[in-house]
Amino acid sequence: MKTRNIRFFFLLSTILLGFLSSCKKDNEEIPALAKPQIGTLEIGSGNNKTVKAGSDLHLEGDIVAEALIAKIEIEVHQEGGGQYKFTKAYTDGKYIGVKNATFHEHIDVPADAPAGAYHFHFTVTDKAGNATTAESPLTIQGSDAKVAYKLVFTEVAGEAHGDHFHDLAEKEKVEPIAISFDEKGTALAGGHAHLNPAGIYKIELKQFDASSKEIQGQYISNKATADYYKAFLTGGSFVLNPNSSTGNGAIFQTKETTYGDGSAVNGATETTGIITYFTAGKDNEGEKNVFFVLRKFNDASTKSKVTRTDWNLSDYATKFAGQDLIKLSFELHAEEGED
Incomplete structure (x- = not known):
């Protein structure tokens, strides 16, 4: 009877240790490391931080996320009390789940965006929940063509x-x-x-x-x-x-x-x-x-x-x-x- 209890205790201990080891490995996959780093971000053609309504906004920059990229969010909103804004989010695809990425996209600017001064936000969040935001002024010029x-x-x-x-x-x-x-x-x-x-x-x-x-x-x-x-x-x-x-x-x-x-x-x-x-x-x-x-x-x-x-x-x-x-x-x- 004692032998049986010892064997049962040994088996239970082995399972528990294995479970704890597995949990430890899972946690190690998402380390609590430094926040994501965003290199110099080009905003607009030639980094001129200007775009026309109804065209696309060139964005390019390097990202390093030790805990791997979980999502990338972009928000552009009016300055000076204006309420107009537009957003874009990347939650899967080639940028997600990697440590190093060169972000290069052309974000469509709505043709009905009012001309004027805007504020640009580029936020990278890693799988550990850390987030880093790059900000910049942005000028949106009036559209040349009317939406038909x-x-x-x-x-x-x-x-x-x-x-x-x-x-x-x-x-x-x-x-x-x-x-x-x-x-x-x-x-x-x-x-x-x-x-x-x-x-x-x-x-x-x-x-x-x-x-x-x-x-x-x-x-x-x-x-x-x-x-x-x-x-x-x-x-x-x-x-x-x-x-x-x-x-x-x-x-x-x-x-x-x-x-x-x-x-x-x-x-x-x-x-x-x-x-x-x-x-x-x-x-x-x-x-x-x-x-x-x-x-x-x-x-x-x-x-x-x-x-x-x-x-x-x-x-x-x-x-x-x-x-x-x-x-x-x-x-x-x-x-x-x-x-």
Whole structure:
């Protein structure tokens, strides 16, 4: 009996020592060392600390974090009592979980940012909870071009199924990604859309008149009007989800539910694309040059012939006679760890 108790005590002691040793190793992986160090940070072209609204802000600098980088946060806010600000955060991707990193990014400055004096904050937090912030004055100059169109990407919850989505629902605390365009469809801000390839995004098309009033509702004011219009996402040679062997292909589902007059939109072929849901899918990781197109057909009967798998056709213009009323050009980066 005593021998058995001794053996049990020895086994229990071994397990306890192993557990304590494991805990010690886990703690050693995140050492309580010095705070992150941020080297000389270039802000703006030639470090001029100036940028135009509707363009991108060049940032470059070296980071050393003994306890490994956990997140990088950027905030730009108005000086002199102004309330305008914009932010950007990196919580995964190539900068996270490493000790040494050269941060080099171009941060999109919203085209509607008021011109004037701003304050720039660049904060690095390590896995031990230590944080270091580099600060600088920043001048934002007025935009040269007026915003004529905008695409707003907002990540949502849902499930991809064939050529469409199920159970779409809003997510909490999601920061939309906005891309602004001039009247020719050239990107002014947010021209590099960084999306999680596995994410599902609600895309809203916005169009503005000379007074900056939204006027995109004109295309779906009623069924008779909407029958002439359909959205496409061309370029990029996407692997479509119905053709994917892994079920990780792209889906672009136009999905309004009502017309401007309050009547219901019935069926997939009636939807237009002022509101669309999109996923690139892991089969399409990487960078793609794409165009968001709103096409006006010559004949109202054409729309009923456009299926859910026609949105990326290279010959859509030949197949569906009409004209590209709106054609917005931008880069789509579908990469793991993107916001």
